[in-house]
Amino acid sequence: MKRLYTCLMILFCTCLFLESSAQYNPKNVCRIEDNRTIFRLDRRWTDKQRKEVENLFDLDSLLLAAAFRGSRELVLDGAKWEIKNLDKNVVEISKDLNITPTPHVNTKDIFIFEDLNTKLTNIKTQQSVIFGINSFKLKGTIAYNNEIARFYLAGQSDARKVYLAGTFNNWNTTNLPMRQTPNGWIASIKLKPGKYLYKYIIDGKWKEDPNNYQKEDDLNGGKNSVVFCPNFQFELKNHLEVHSVILAGSFNNWQTNQLSMTKTAQGWTLPVYLKDGTYSYKFIVDGNWITDPANKNMHADVDGNMNSYLGIGNPIVFQLKGFTTAKHVVLTGNFNNWDTNELPMEKSSQGWKISYIIAPGNYEYKFLVDGNWITDPANLILVGQGNYRNSFVAFKPNHTFKLDKYPNAKKVYISGDFCNWSNDEYPMVVKDGVWQFPLYLSPGKHTYKFVVDGKWILDPDNRLWEANQYSTNNSVVWIEP
Secondary structure, three states, X not given: OOHHHHHHHHHHHOOOOOOOOOOXXXXXXXXXXXXXXXXXXXXXXXXHHHHXXXXXXXXXXXXXXXXHXXXXXXXXXXXXXEEEEOOOOEEEEEEEOOOOOOOOOOOOOOOOXXXXXXHHHHHHHHHOOOXXXXXXOOOOOEEEEOOEEXXXXXXXXXXOOEEEEEHHHOOOOOOOEXXXXXXXXXXXXXXXXXXXXXXXXXXXXXXXXXXXXXEEEOOOOOEXXXXXXOOEEEEEEOOOOOOOEEEEEHHHOOOXXXXXXXXXXXXXXXXXXXXXXXXXXXXXXXOEEXXXXXXXXXXXXXXXXXXXXXXXXXXXXXXXXXXXXXXXXEEEEHHHOOOOOOEEOEEOOOEEEEEEEOOXXXXXXXXXXXXXXXXXXXXXXXXXXXXXXXXXEEEOOOEEEEEXXXXXXXXXXXXXXXXXXXXXXXXXEEEOOEEEEEEOOOOEEEEEEXXXXXXXXXXXXXXXXXXXXXXXXXEEEEEXX
16 A cells, blocks of 8 residues: 555655755755755756656646745645755655554554555545445345444454444544454444545554455555445336346446345345446346336337336436427537437426536537537537537536736636647637637546647646646646546
8 A cells, every 4th residue: 555655755864965966866856854844946857857846756746836936935735845945946745644543553564655656546546436236155244324434343352443434434444443343343434425545544554445355456565455336226117026237337337247136025236436427327137137127218229129217316417499390409429429309398388498417517518409409509608610519518617717917818728737738729718808618627637738729828826837748837726626
């Protein structure tokens, strides 16, 4: 888990510090003094040398940019960095060591070293999964109800201290002590639906959950246990005479041997975590495919087969005003693979509308009016070219890029790592003299620039930047989870 990285960090920091910082040697950049981690940086470093130091010590580019810019302090992920200019070229950054051994355990086996990478790894773990189910050897290993997860570790009666650590607490080794019972250890924690990684710390030793089949590589030669806190339960009433019921749907690419349902006194059930979105599904009852008899929401797929549909999350309402003489209007977009049959719109007094559930994100769409493709006349944001020019919507956007220094520019685009640095994918729109473009960005760091009438520029209102391979730099924005 984090121990290998911690040991390497301490090894680097114990190297002798050279008096002349102008002499570049990345292994002599760091030292530990008075329980503080201290890095000495030199403004005369080349971009290549600076990048090497960033990678070697896992220093954030935002921190180095603040140090070289002359800031006095910076708070990153809850850690306060102090910045001190020693002369016109040399600057020192430092923070509390923040390595906390677990009480009453072997400190050679367990350390905590919380940093931004841990936080971002936890975010990726939570966001990358579309669906998940649990698989335990022992019933009651983890119970989940009303957003409270109860972890149960059976046995371990000889243990003196047991802690629970995982992505839900940034792998903190001390803030989730478990309570001993006659048959094992218990700890409860409030968790939202989603995917989490975890381990137990038994008298200072990291240990995966022996009663959980779900595991992932921890990248340090071991395994992390995986738990899904479900937000939906599939149910098929009756059919008690059959031998097996399998759930299959768009969320698992219609695999027919992955999601076996559990038989109960009333029928069959399977609790599942599903990311926000709309999904199609069916039950396979002893080899026969059937729709959900309790779900009236059904549509035909591209092959004409009827499927049940389920929405998780909040809906977005698409409206097309006018076209009241049209006979048939369909919504289609990249959120449903441009299916031209799935989403027929309902006619209203002012036009057409439909409510559809999608996950927060950036989407392109069009309307199909009596067979004719049109963009949304009420939406000024259009992306793409020619026949591939589509209306664009950011559902639940968490950042709006703004540029107010070029009111007379003819065309302005926003570009960055979120669109593979395309220079013409996201055209900004002028509103009250300010160029704007809302987007949903994944949590973490993003680099970007504006393209003003063909010229790439940094964000003039953003002091955060980092070097790039072209020596032209990129603006930086951080999105909190």
